[in-house]
Amino acid sequence: MSESSATNLSQLDVQHVWHPLTQHQLYREGSRPLIITGGKGAVVYADDGRAFLDAAAGLWCVNVGYGREELIEAGTRQLRELAYYPLTQSHPRAIELANRIARYLPDTPHVYFSNSGSEANEVAFKAVRQYWKQQGKPSKVKILSRFRGYHGTTMGALAATGQPERRRDYEPLTPGFMQVTQPYCYRCPFHLEYPSCHMQCADDFERRIEIEGPDTVAAIIIEPVTAGGGVIVPPEGYLQRVEAIARKYDVKLIVDEVVTGFGRLGSMFACTRFGIRPDIVTMAKGLASGYMPISATAFSDELFEGFLGDVDSGRHLRHVNTYGGHPVAAAVALANIDVLESENLAARSEESGQRFLKQLQEALVDLPYVGDIRGMGLLVGIELVKDRMSKEPVSNATMRSITKSALAQGVIMGKASDVQTERNNILMFAPPLVINDSDIDQLVNVVWESVTGVMTQEVAQA
Numbered sequence: 332m333s334e335s336s337a338t339n340l341s342q343l344d345v346q347h348v349w350h351p352l353t354q355h356q357l358y359r360e361g362s363r364p365l366i367i368t369g370g371k372g373a374v375v376y377a378d379d380g381r382a383f384l385d386a387a388a389g390l391w392c393v394n395v396g397y398g399r400e401e402l403i404e405a406g407t408r409q410l411r412e413l414a415y416y417p418l419t420q421s422h423p424r425a426i427e428l429a430n431r432i433a434r435y436l437p438d439t440p441h442v443y444f445s446n447s448g449s450e451a452n453e454v455a456f457k458a459v460r461q462y463w464k465q466q467g468k469p470s471k472v473k474i475l476s477r478f479r480g481y482h483g484t485t486m487g488a489l490a491a492t493g494q495p496e497r498r499r500d501y502e503p504l505t506p507g508f509m510q511v512t513q514p515y516c517y518r519c520p521f522h523l524e525y526p527s528c529h530m531q532c533a534d535d536f537e538r539r540i541e542i543e544g545p546d547t548v549a550a551i552i553i554e555p556v557t558a559g560g561g562v563i564v565p566p567e568g569y570l571q572r573v574e575a576i577a578r579k580y581d582v583k584l585i586v587d588e589v590v591t592g593f594g595r596l597g598s599m600f601a602c603t604r605f606g607i608r609p610d611i612v613t614m615a616k617g618l619a620s621g622y623m624p625i626s627a628t629a630f631s632d633e634l635f636e637g638f639l640g641d642v643d644s645g646r647h648l649r650h651v652n653t654y655g656g657h658p659v660a661a662a663v664a665l666a667n668i669d670v671l672e673s674e675n676l677a678a679r680s681e682e683s684g685q686r687f688l689k690q691l692q693e694a695l696v697d698l699p700y701v702g703d704i705r706g707m708g709l710l711v712g713i714e715l716v717k718d719r720m721s722k723e724p725v726s727n728a729t730m731r732s733i734t735k736s737a738l739a740q741g742v743i744m745g746k747a748s749d750v751q752t753e754r755n756n757i758l759m760f761a762p763p764l765v766i767n768d769s770d771i772d773q774l775v776n777v778v779w780e781s782v783t784g785v786m787t788q789e790v791a792q793a
């Protein structure tokens with residue numbers, strides 16, 4: 332792209348595009364968003380010719396990497412064959428995709444399609460409330476989630492989200508949602524240590540259910556590993572404990588696999604890796620690797636059958652979206668799953684993730700401002716602190732300087748944003764699963780350079 336047309340695009344962007352999670356005053360003051368015009372594998376290209384290693388896979392979704400011909404061809408073929416039909420009737424690609432998902436998740440074999448992770452969770456919330464009403468338990472409406480958990484941006488999904496900065500200014504949100512603690516061992520809310528803590532954090536669900544009354548609680552929703560809230564990996568046994576609590580009180584368990592599904596944590600789905608059997612599984616990002624918008628909510632037989640009845644009984648799920656299970660998106664998702672399977676990308680995610688974590692630990696072990704390095708598969712977080720004793724979080728401004736420095740060195744890395752006031756001190760990595768060893772070496776070097784560069788300067792100025 333010529334320099335003048337790049338400048339023109341950039342001006343038009345600032346005039347007309349309202350960007351998510353962005354303070355546009357910065358653009359008035361001269362900074363600019365990256366304008367990405369292409370991508371291949373784990374690398375994206377900007378309109379000014381620069382190349383970047385995308386350690387965020389877009390928004391943690393481009394699992395198979397950019398520029399995959401298989402997905403492009405599948406979408407093009409489907410556009411020619413049938414560009415659109417709604418799932419109020421049916422079409423072959425949605426049928427094939429639902430079957431494919433059900434093969435991975437045999438305990439939740441009934442698949443409802445939507446367009447985004449937020450919507451997939453909304454479907455889960457609506458369905459579970461309707462289910463309990465139809466079971467003759469109309470007071471079971473409350474949905475429990477966790478602080479720092481993220482379940483989406485729409486009013487219900489945001490109500491389930493435990494991130495005060497995201498919620499603030501949009502309240503009141505949908506009623507009936509409440510949060511309990513996270514298994515955040517680095518900053519244990521109970522000031523205890525695993526395993527002698529006996530996982531008070533998991534028992535917090537039980538306490539809350541008892542306080543509220545089990546007859547008022549419809550469901551629990553959790554991410555297997557909390558992603559945007561700061562890459563919080565639960566201790567061994569935590570998810571099983573939460574599952575057991577849900578069973579004990581007849582509360583449905585919704586597992587939000589929007590980030591973790593399709594290889595991110597080293598297996599196609601995290602619930603199979605952890606050995607838990609949710610009543611509902613939601614998924615989105617890796618389902619079509621971001622090539623098309625598509626998401627899904629998978630339900631157990633028991634939940635699905637709770638909607639059967641006379642045709643005019645009103646027991647059917649009264650939820651519809653125009654584009655859910657769009658044929659082109661479904662075709663691309665099928666091709667995406669083919670690639671994930673044929674290239675064994677879940678196993679590769681596990682291997683590359685272990686290598687990345689090990690290298691980060693070796694490189695950063697002596698840095699006083701690295702509080703914690705944690706992750707699973709290719710979902711990794713680094714928590715930065717002013718010093719290790721106080722664990723005082725570094726500021727939002729510091730985090731911005733670090734990601735800006737990485738960008739100048741050719742790496743896009745993510746960071747927690749708008750989670751909790753001045754507690755967004757976690758760098759986050761979720762690269763395409765096809766990232767290779769030399770990309771990982773580059774990534775580790777750039778992390779080291781940008782963290783030490785910014786922190787050394789800050790210490791000198793203090």
Ligand SMILES: Cc1ncc(COP(=O)(O)O)c(C=O)c1O
Nearest residue numbers: 447448449481482483554589590
């Ligand atoms: C765990 C989780 N659930 C739900 C969502 C919402 O997905 P979407 O942005 O597609 O609505 C996200 C998005 O990042 C997520 O991380």
